Amino acid sequence: MKQMLSCILASMLFLAACTKTSVAPSSVQAPAASAEDNSIASRPSNTELLTGQKWLFKKYYVDFVDSTNPGKLIYKLGGTNNREDLSKNRIQYNADHTFSQTDAAGVTVSGTWMFTNDAETIISQTTDAGTEVRTIVALGRKRYAYVNYATAEFALMGPVQ
Numbered sequence: 001m002k003q004m005l006s007c008i009l010a011s012m013l014f015l016a017a018c019t020k021t022s023v024a025p026s027s028v029q030a031p032a033a034s035a036e037d038n039s040i041a042s043r044p045s046n047t048e049l050l051t052g053q054k055w056l057f058k059k060y061y062v063d064f065v066d067s068t069n070p071g072k073l074i075y076k077l078g079g080t081n082n083r084e085d086l087s088k089n090r091i092q093y094n095a096d097h098t099f100s101q102t103d104a105a106g107v108t109v110s111g112t113w114m115f116t117n118d119a120e121t122i123i124s125q126t127t128d129a130g131t132e133v134r135t136i137v138a139l140g141r142k143r144y145a146y147v148n149y150a151t152a153e154f155a156l157m158g159p160v161q
Contacts, residue, residue: 044141045120046120046136047095047115047120049139049140049141049144050123050139051093051094052141053092053141053159053160054090054091054092054159054160055091055092055093055144055157055158055159055160056077056087056089056090056157056159057075057077057086057089057155057156057157058076058077058156058157058158059073059075059076059077059155059156060073060074060075060086060153060156061073061074061153061154061155062074063152064147064148064149064152064153064154065152067137070154071152071153071154077158084104085104087104088103088104088105088106089101089102089103089104090102093113097112097113097114098110098113099111099113099125109127109129110127111125111126111128112125112126113125113126116133120136121135121136122134122136123135123146132150132151133148133150134146134147134148135148135149138156141159142158142159143157143158144156144157144158145157
C-alpha cells in the first residue's frame, strides 16, 4: 500500500509540473512582396504605361492596310536604307494630358492628348496644326504600337534608353 501511495503521489507531482502555460506567439512576419510580385498582381493602366517614359520609333510604315499587310517600311531603327530618318523623333506623354513631340529636324511641338474610349485604346492628340487619332494595337513598358487609320500609318515604338 505504501508503494501504491508513493506512485500516486509521484503521478500527482508529475501532472502538476505539466500544466499548460500561456505563451505569446513569436512576432514572425511574412516577407515583403517584391516589385515583381506587385507588378504581377496589378497591371498598370494604359495611362501609366503611356506616360511612364519617352518613346522613340523602332519601325514606321506607310500605306497601312491591316495586320497582315502593314504597308511599306520607311524607317527601321538602326537601318541603313531608311526612306526617312526618324532617329531623332521622340514623344513624351504626361499624366496631366499634355505631350511634347520632337521631329526629325529637332523641332518640338506641344499639345494635349486624351483617351476617347473607356478601354484606353484610342488616343486623340491635338496641336496647333490639328488633331490626330491613334489606335493602340500594343502597349507595355517596352512597346507602344499604334495605327493612324486616317493617314494609313503604322508605328512601333520603344522606350528611350
